[in-house]
Amino acid sequence: MEDKFGRLEERKRMVERLKEELNISDRVARAMLKVPRHLFVPPQYSSEAYFDYPLPIGRGQTISAPHMVAIMCELLDLKPGHNVLEVGGGSGYHAAVVAELVGKDGRVVMVERIPELAERAEKTLRELGYDNVIVVVGDGSEGCEEFAPYDRIYVTAAAPSIPEPLVEQLKPGGKMVIPIGDAIQELYVVEKDWSGELRKKRWGSVRFVPLVGKHGFRF
Numbered sequence: 001m002e003d004k005f006g007r008l009e010e011r012k013r014m015v016e017r018l019k020e021e022l023n024i025s026d027r028v029a030r031a032m033l034k035v036p037r038h039l040f041v042p043p044q045y046s047s048e049a050y051f052d053y054p055l056p057i058g059r060g061q062t063i064s065a066p067h068m069v070a071i072m073c074e075l076l077d078l079k080p081g082h083n084v085l086e087v088g089g090g091s092g093y094h095a096a097v098v099a100e101l102v103g104k105d106g107r108v109v110m111v112e113r114i115p116e117l118a119e120r121a122e123k124t125l126r127e128l129g130y131d132n133v134i135v136v137v138g139d140g141s142e143g144c145e146e147f148a149p150y151d152r153i154y155v156t157a158a159a160p161s162i163p164e165p166l167v168e169q170l171k172p173g174g175k176m177v178i179p180i181g182d183a184i185q186e187l188y189v190v191e192k193d194w195s196g197e198l199r200k201k202r203w204g205s206v207r208f209v210p211l212v213g214k215h216g217f218r219f
């Protein structure tokens, strides 16, 4: 059986592999099964869209590997209705998966600093009907005050430390997933308790492009 986007069998195989290797939940598996990753990658990489590695999306940036998207979604514990901030939206693929998980009553605000990538992501997301994703061009290390506060924040570029504006824009009881470091990077899950205190847990080593901006690395 095919769906309207095509390549459903390849998507099924990708999700089955992720389930076997990472034991991902049915909710995340269903969301990833719905999103046609091949429409988020440049045409020359389309044939590799369902392999489990990052791919170039232009301007020296990458779409994250499917296993990283799955892991971050699990760590975020996304619920229907959540208001979510993504810093480093890139192709828009990860935002689409999160949009599936938060549903029509939820919202994803995706901030991308490179206008060309943001424009392409917005076009893809609109064509696929992801009306609950807002695409913003800007420095996501400053968050996005306009739509704050957020139930969940995730950063898909490695920061030198946790940017203070992101802490401020996270709701009490909220969660943030963020890679920290330069040559050596660790993924952290940061929880803000009801008194505003932060609890940080290290998940493990990762490899992301750098977060470039006021509260990121400056080049």
Ligand code: SAM
Residues within 6 Å of the ligand: 061, 062, 063, 064, 087, 088, 089, 090, 091, 092, 093, 094, 095, 111, 112, 113, 114, 117, 138, 139, 140, 141, 156, 157, 208, 209, 210, 211, 212, 213, 214, 216
């Ligand atoms: N999640 C993306 C996807 O699904 O395609 C992949 C993101 S890619 C690994 C990281 C992205 O972060 C790049 O597109 C890069 O331009 C962006 N980025 C880096 N620093 C940023 C900043 N300060 N604000 C917003 N985006 C930033």
